[in-house]
Amino acid sequence: MLGRCRYTLVGKFTNAMPKMEILRKSFIAQTQLFGGVKIAHFNSRDIYIDLDNEADHISVWTKQKMYIGGQLVKLQVWTPTFKPGEETPIVPVWVTLPELPWHCYYMDILTPLLSPIGKALYLDSTTMQKSRGSVAKVRVQIDITKERPRHIWLGFSEKDHTIGKWQIIEFDDVPLYCLYCKHQGHSLEECPVKERDEDIKRRKETEAIKKGQGK
CATH class of the missing domain: 3.30.70 (Alpha-Beta Plaits)
Known part of the structure; x- marks a missing residue:
């Protein structure tokens, strides 16, 4: 069952995604594929890219990123555990x-x-x-x-x-890969999401202590 998606990639736009017609034309022009490709919209930032052979899959994936319609798109291998808010390791x-x-x-x-x-x-x-x-x-x-x-x-x-x-x-x-926010580019120690969450937790704990002292 999973073998049907063995040549699937995920494109993750860092900003707004261009129209699908522009996206498809630009992708095909930049990749020079041997076989066919199907591109499907997943949400406002993510797309599925279905290639039909290993050579195209490897050549596109190892680019790691492209610019389509002036927007940066990161190319990642698809896995069954794909989640739109995370990046694969x-x-x-x-x-x-x-x-x-x-x-x-x-x-x-x-x-x-x-x-x-x-x-x-x-x-x-x-x-x-x-x-x-x-x-x-x-x-x-x-x-x-x-x-x-x-x-x-x-x-x-x-x-x-x-x-x-x-x-x-x-x-x-x-x-680098962060196991906390599941994103590439920084370590666990440098994770801004972890730092934000810990700051929120500290504030809540401080407020709880103040409320307890006020009783």
């Missing part, structure tokens, strides 16, 4: 693998290697062309609320699992 990030062995510069090797971290999406151009030997870079879908390992075991033998190396893993520009 599922994001695409670049993962760097310094001094990766030369024979490992291929998706069929890197996909299972990185599976404990997330879903490998694609290689950067220099890794794919093997024109840079110092590091490999892979775009990976991760959950930024989960712990990120600094290294992972890379085995060289199917028979002897002790032969291999600990491969260093570096994550580039991972956005």
Whole structure:
């Protein structure tokens, strides 16, 4: 059932949404899709974007944002737990693998290697062309609320699992995520919503104490 929405994205406008006709034309002009797309209005700020193939889904999603009708729209992967007032912690990030062995510069090797971290999406151009030997870079879908390992075991033998190396893993520009307001861009300690709610709570407690003292 959920598989029918596996190529669905959510577009979240930061301000007013343009008319749907303008939205559709601008989206198609900017994305150069291989397949079709259906765009549906959800509310005044959110839209559903149904793509029909994985290549289009990845290429659009990894843009992370677009400007449509002069308005910023954030692009996020859809999940069954989608709520309009929240942002998903599922994001695409670049993962760097310094001094990766030369024979490992291929998706069929890197996909299972990185599976404990997330879903490998694609290689950067220099890794794919093997024109840079110092590091490999892979775009990976991760959950930024989960712990990120600094290294992972890379085995060289199917028979002897002790032969291999600990491969260093570096994550580039991972956005912050607040578990309180469920938004990207700041930590729990810096959450303005949490600060506001705590301030309201303190005021109510102070008022309750004053009322109690007045009796």
